[in-house]
Amino acid sequence: MVQRWRERITLTDLLMWVIGGSILALIIWGSTATLSSGRYTSHHWFDFLIFGLAQGSIYALIAMGYTMVYGILRMINFAHSEVFMSGPYTAYFVAAFFYSTGFLDRHPLISLAVIFIVSMAISTLIAVLLERIAYRPLRNAPRLVPLITAIGASFFLQYTFRGLYGSGFQAYPVVKSLEGQWDMGDFRILKFQAVVIIAAALLMGALYLFVQRTRVGKAIRAVSEDKEVSWLMGINIDRMIVTTFVIGGMAAGAAGVLYALMFKQVHFFMGFIPGIKAFTAAVLGGIGNIPGAMLGGIFLGLVESIGPSLFLDGLGIVAPYQLKDAIAFILLVLVLIFRPTGLLGERLAVKKA
Amino acid sequence: MKKSIWQNGIKIGLIGGIVAILLALIGMVEAFNQRDIISNVVSMGHTLLFLVVLFLGYLAAKRTGRIRPFLGFFNSLTSGLIMGSFVALLVLGGSVIRLRAVFINASPALYQLLTFNQGVERGILILLLGGAVMGGIAGLFYIIPTLLRRVLIVSVGSVLGVGVLQDLLRPTFALWGPLAVINEWLFATNGLTLHGAISLFILMASGTLFWAKRGKSIQASWQGLSLKKQQAMRITSIIFLLILLLLLPQILGLFLSEVLTIVGLYVLLGLGLNIVVGYAGLLDLGYVAFFAIGAYAMALFTSPELGFLNFTFWGALPFAIILGVISGVLLGIPVLKMRGDYLAIATLGFGEIIRILVLSDFLRPWLGGAQGVGKIPKPLVGTVELATPQEIYYLILAGCFLVAFISWRLRESRLGRAWMALREDEDVAQAMGINLVATKLLAFATGAAFSALSGAIFATKLGSVYPHSFNVMISINILCLIIVGGMGSIPGVIVGSIALVGLPELLREFADYRLLVYGAALVAMMLLRPEGLWPEAVRRRELHEAEDLE
Numbered sequence: 032m033v034q035r036w037r038e039r040i041t042l043t044d045l046l047m048w049v050i051g052g053s054i055l056a057l058i059i060w061g062s063t064a065t066l067s068s069g070r071y072t073s074h075h076w077f078d079f080l081i082f083g084l085a086q087g088s089i090y091a092l093i094a095m096g097y098t099m100v101y102g103i104l105r106m107i108n109f110a111h112s113e114v115f116m117s118g119p120y121t122a123y124f125v126a127a128f129f130y131s132t133g134f135l136d137r138h139p140l141i142s143l144a145v146i147f148i149v150s151m152a153i154s155t156l157i158a159v160l161l162e163r164i165a166y167r168p169l170r171n172a173p174r175l176v177p178l179i180t181a182i183g184a185s186f187f188l189q190y191t192f193r194g195l196y197g198s199g200f201q202a203y204p205v206v207k208s209l210e211g212q213w214d215m216g217d218f219r220i221l222k223f224q225a226v227v228i229i230a231a232a233l234l235m236g237a238l239y240l241f242v243q244r245t246r247v248g249k250a251i252r253a254v255s256e257d258k259e260v261s262w263l264m265g266i267n268i269d270r271m272i273v274t275t276f277v278i279g280g281m282a283a284g285a286a287g288v289l290y291a292l293m294f295k296q297v298h299f300f301m302g303f304i305p306g307i308k309a310f311t312a313a314v315l316g317g318i319g320n321i322p323g324a325m326l327g328g329i330f331l332g333l334v335e336s337i338g339p340s341l342f343l344d345g346l347g348i349v350a351p352y353q354l355k356d357a358i359a360f361i362l363l364v365l366v367l368i369f370r371p372t373g374l375l376g377e378r379l380a381v382k383k384a
Numbered sequence: 385m386k387k388s389i390w391q392n393g394i395k396i397g398l399i400g401g402i403v404a405i406l407l408a409l410i411g412m413v414e415a416f417n418q419r420d421i422i423s424n425v426v427s428m429g430h431t432l433l434f435l436v437v438l439f440l441g442y443l444a445a446k447r448t449g450r451i452r453p454f455l456g457f458f459n460s461l462t463s464g465l466i467m468g469s470f471v472a473l474l475v476l477g478g479s480v481i482r483l484r485a486v487f488i489n490a491s492p493a494l495y496q497l498l499t500f501n502q503g504v505e506r507g508i509l510i511l512l513l514g515g516a517v518m519g520g521i522a523g524l525f526y527i528i529p530t531l532l533r534r535v536l537i538v539s540v541g542s543v544l545g546v547g548v549l550q551d552l553l554r555p556t557f558a559l560w561g562p563l564a565v566i567n568e569w570l571f572a573t574n575g576l577t578l579h580g581a582i583s584l585f586i587l588m589a590s591g592t593l594f595w596a597k598r599g600k601s602i603q604a605s606w607q608g609l610s611l612k613k614q615q616a617m618r619i620t621s622i623i624f625l626l627i628l629l630l631l632l633p634q635i636l637g638l639f640l641s642e643v644l645t646i647v648g649l650y651v652l653l654g655l656g657l658n659i660v661v662g663y664a665g666l667l668d669l670g671y672v673a674f675f676a677i678g679a680y681a682m683a684l685f686t687s688p689e690l691g692f693l694n695f696t697f698w699g700a701l702p703f704a705i706i707l708g709v710i711s712g713v714l715l716g717i718p719v720l721k722m723r724g725d726y727l728a729i730a731t732l733g734f735g736e737i738i739r740i741l742v743l744s745d746f747l748r749p750w751l752g753g754a755q756g757v758g759k760i761p762k763p764l765v766g767t768v769e770l771a772t773p774q775e776i777y778y779l780i781l782a783g784c785f786l787v788a789f790i791s792w793r794l795r796e797s798r799l800g801r802a803w804m805a806l807r808e809d810e811d812v813a814q815a816m817g818i819n820l821v822a823t824k825l826l827a828f829a830t831g832a833a834f835s836a837l838s839g840a841i842f843a844t845k846l847g848s849v850y851p852h853s854f855n856v857m858i859s860i861n862i863l864c865l866i867i868v869g870g871m872g873s874i875p876g877v878i879v880g881s882i883a884l885v886g887l888p889e890l891l892r893e894f895a896d897y898r899l900l901v902y903g904a905a906l907v908a909m910m911l912l913r914p915e916g917l918w919p920e921a922v923r924r925r926e927l928h929e930a931e932d933l934e
Contacts, residue, residue, distance in 0.1 A: 043717055043821055050718070107725040124486045165907055175667055176910050178725055179867060182669075183906025186860060190900035194410025197488035303856075307736070310729055350745040357740040360733035367730050368718050 047368055054365065057346065064345030071340060077218045079337045085224040085293060087332020088231030092286035093309035094316070094324035095238060096158075096279025102255035102319035103275050104170070109181035110161055111283060112306020113188035116299065118154030118284030119291040120192055122146045123201050130204035139208045147288050154284030157188065158276040167269075193299040200298045203291045227289045234285050235325050238278060242321060251275055255319065304356065308335075311363040317373025326374060335359050392447040393459030393466075400440040400463060401470025404433055408474060408498065411489030412897055417497055420575030421547035427575075429497060431544065434518060437467050441522025457523030464519015465512065471498055472511040479504045531596055539588035546584060547576050552890050555637050629781060633774035642773040645845060647886045648780035649838050653862045654869070654877040655787045656834030661863070662872035663800060664827035665807030667728045669859050670735025673715065674708050674832040676742060676854035678839025681707045683757040683849045690750070690757055697763035697844050701837075708836025709829045716828035720821060723810065735859055743851040756850035760843050776845050783841060787834050788874055794830070795874075803827055804872075857899065861885070864902045868909055870916025879918045 065071070093115050100108040108114075129135040129142040165184045169177045209223040242248035253261040254271045262268050290305065291297050312331045316323025338358045343351035366373065407413055417429030444463040445456035475498050477483065483490035499507020525533060546553060554571055557563045570580035606614070633641040653675060660668045685693050685700035695703075719730050742751050751757070763770045763779060770776050794800045802823045805813040814820050843849050861884070869880025884905075888898045909916065 041821075043720055046717055107729065165911075168911055172910075172914070174725075175665070176914055178667065178728060179863070180907050180910040182860065182863070183903045183910065185903065186899045187903030187907060190897065190903065191406070191410055194412070194489065194897070194900065195487055307729070307732065311733075314726075314729070348746045353744045354740060354746065357737045357744075360737045360740075363733050364718055364730050367722060367726055371722075371726070 051365065051369060054361070058342045061342040061345040065341055066345075068345065070344065074218065075340075076337070079340065080333070081220055081224050081228075083333035083336030084329060085227040085231075085332070086336060087312075087329035088228055088235070089286045089290050089293070089328075090305065090309045090312045090332055091235060091325040091328025092231055092282045092289070093305060094312040094328045095235070095282045095321060097310050098313040098316070098318055098321060098324040099242075099251070099255075099275050099279055101313070103251065103272055104166070104177075106166070106174075106177045107181065107310065108161075108166075108279070109178065109306075110165075110185040110188060111158075111279065111309075112302035113185050113192075114154050114158045114161070114280050114302075115283040115287050115290075115306060115309075116297075116302030117157045117188065117192060117287075118150035118152075118280075119203075119287035120196060120201075120297045120299065120301075121153040122150035122288060123203060123291070123297050124196075125149050126204050127201075135204060136207050139206050143206065147285060150288045151281045151284035154287065155277050155280035158280030158283070159273060161188075162273060162276045167272075189299055189302070196299065198299065200296045203295045203297060205295065206292070209292065223292055227293055231286070231289060234282065238282060239321060239325075241278070247271075247274060308359055311359055311366075314363060315366050315373055317375045320373065320375055323373055323375040330374075331359060331362065334362060389448070389455060390459065390462060393444045393462035396440050396444040396447070397463035397466025398470075400436060400467040403440075404436055404467055404471050405474050407432060407436065408471065408494060409487045409489055410897070410900070411494075414489060414491070414494050414497060415896065419550075420572075421544060422581045423572035423575035423577055425575075425578060425581075428548065433471070437464050437515060437518040438522045438525070440467070441519040442525055444519075445523045445526035453527050456526050457520070460523035460526065461516055461519045464522065465516040467519070468511045468513070468515015471515070472508040475499055475504060475507055475511065531593075534596070535589050535592045538592045539585045542588045543576070543581050543584050546570070547581070549890060550575065552640065555639070556635065559635065559637055630778075633777045638773065641777055643886055643889045645773050645777050645780050646889060647881050648777065648784055649842055649845075650862065650865060650881040650885045651784050651878055652780070652787055652838035652841070653835055653858075654866050654881055655784075655791050655874065656831040656838070657862050658866050658872065658874070658877050659791060659794070659803070659834070660827050660831035662866055663795065663803040663807065664824065665803075666824065666827060668731045668828075668831070669728045669856070669863070670715075670731035670733065670738075671831070671835060671862055672854050672856065672858040673735045673738040674712060674835035675839040675842070675858060676738055676851075677711050677832075678704045678708050678836030679843040679849045679854070680742065680751060680757075680839075681836065682840040682843040683752075683760055684750070686844075687757050687760050689759045690752070697761060697840075701840055704840040705833050705836050708832045708839070711836075712829040712832025713825050715832075716825045720824055732856065732859075735856055739851055739854055739856075742854070752849075754851060756848055758848040760847050760849070762847070763844055773845075776841070780841055783837055787837070790830075791834075792874055799823070799826060860899075861902070864906055866916075868905055868916060870919035873916065873918055876916050876918040880916075883917070 093111065096111050096114065097108060100106065100111070126135065126142070126146050129145070135142045161184055165180050166177060169180055206223075209226055212219045212221050213225065242251060250261070250266045251271050251274060253264065253266060254268055258268055261271075290301070308331060309328065312327035313324045314327070315331060316325070316327030318324075335355050335358060339351035339355045342358070343354060348354070413429040413432055415429075416432055417427045420427045421431050441460035441464045445453075445460035448456045448459045450456075475495055478490055478495050495504075495507075498511070500510055502510060525536070528536075550571060554567055557567045570576060570584070572580075576584070609617075632644065636644065653671070656674075657668065657671050660666050660671070681704035682697075682700050684690060685695045685703055686697065688694055693700075715731070715734050719727055722730055741747055743754055745753055747753070768775075770779055802813070802818045805816065805818055806820070806823055806827075810820065813823075842853075865880035865884045866877055867880075868884055869876030869878070884902065888894045894901070
């Protein structure tokens, strides 16, 4: 018995378990130290929780695009972060116009609707163009080729938008009716955070129903299951792939506006970090799996907002909030090592797709 | 049927029109316009637009003209007209609506430039006519005999090249007393002189014609030489090249030597990543991490500002490289089981983790935080301090030679073949008895060592290190240059570094559009020529297998 175990466990496995175990130990130690020091009250934790939920639902929306494209094409759409950036950046000009004419304050609902529609339209346009120009000709190329193309397209788009709209930060106009907070007994929720959470939840629900319940959604799932067979069944594969990009683009465009409402600025580089985070979320949930992406996004948002204070503060680390991105990436690497299938999903990291 | 005849011209014209408008709106045309190709005759910005029209017009002609050349001509004429009208529409739109509220580069200067300073009405007329004429020229270009076309391409290309690279050539000629006369003849204060351009054109045209007539016989006489003589001549030319490389900083002067050192550092980085990506096929997007580790190790061991250790450059160099190797192995172990996309994202994450850690206040007492570390000493050779770029150049050159030699020898070795087997198919490689763990870790470690060496030299060259020098753009830059040069090919890395790092340094106007062009180059490269500019033989065969079979 012992003999067999010794044969099966290699040195690298052992080393990885040591790394994982020590990180886990650090997390537990840090958390207990933080909690016992009592530096944060329950109000703090509640604020972190809500912020994490809002942040996480934005990640979840972007992650849908990653996960669906991966499901259908087996490639990481690295330029999805630019799909996410292009929409709100373009819609900024609409928002600024509404703001300067006072329309935004008089009819906040109509203006927000227009901003959402513009942002989603532009993001969808970019996603579809991307598919048509950069990815379609390479559908049967070796694996690295489309990935490199996607990286190239990502930088091309970033700097095209920089050239078009300028390189500075643009401050998104503030919607007055979304300022302030709601009090719920002892706790408070900032209005815009609540709006972000609700809007994202509605959108995700709608997209999920679309994919699960409609004919087109069923066809998309069929194509991601097996391209050839679904082609034989009379499904137009090209159209389904484009539809996937459209859905991903719409989700990313909406997520972009929510992101802009939350952080109140847009920038040509704003897509990069949320893009990687959303990919992390997709992997966390199990790539190719839509509910997984939603769950992963929210989980990542929570870890990011609660993690620095909970794990790191107790370890006596100065300014732990600076390290929140590092926490997200470490989480990504840990998931890839110990559970490449993600929380809910099939094993794809090792599978040769 | 009528529709299909004009289809190509219209389609390409529409694409070209969008491209031209985009080029204008992202500010590329205006930025390039600061410099003239031929002084007071044609500027770089206009040239850019002309080239778009000419190239796409030629494409339109080629698509349709294979059977009936004149149809091709009319197609390219149409496409030129459409492109011209798109730009005219932009000018018209700009004169009616204030586009600048959204598009930051839609300035009055841009419109003046697009209309050749002629006002809106006449400008639009010029644009329509000019587009048609340019398209027509492109069509004619397709009809004329091949030899004439080649002569035109070479000579116009070299005039453009000399015009674009004037900042490189002018100071170089100026350093050499008698050659300075060329400067007077060729260059005005901004761009080529008209007579200079014409004489250059004639020179190149006659050169190409001569080569077309005599080239074959020269090649034949070269092959007619005995093997020994051929080898002797080869060795002489290599020695000549070596001497040239050694004298280069003296020939080129201070500014260009600085550019050379940057190119050299990227060659080092590129050769390292070439082992990981090109040989072993492991796509690493966090390669900059090792560059940072090398640079920070150098700072940690030498800088009196941190005050831990006060090693000299040479004392710290081995430690920097060893730290690079260790970190390569440490970062390699977790990703051993990952493939392709997952590996790319995980390594990207690693690169960011290293940068965030270095930047954080938490490690500030050890690594200096956002302010970085200064006072890194310059390397001493004997008693001579290598301080100026011209002196550091030799250090980098030596490093490049060493690293190129190592990667050249590694490629033919057992390990190199194992890497390439890994690249082709991991499962089959394992079945053939290759130890995947050791092979992958060796690839990561070797790549990391080269990168750390580059980082260490970078730190001593600048005298200080800042976390902002190590962002993900560097990784992308390096990836671009090995892909453009040709994955797995050593000369490819050098060609790629010169093209993607050296040229942008020389073209100041280009600086803002560098990553845009890189991105476009990556996409275009993958779509049209996935094997790169100077590919490795195996890879070229592999990627064009299907075409060869046809």
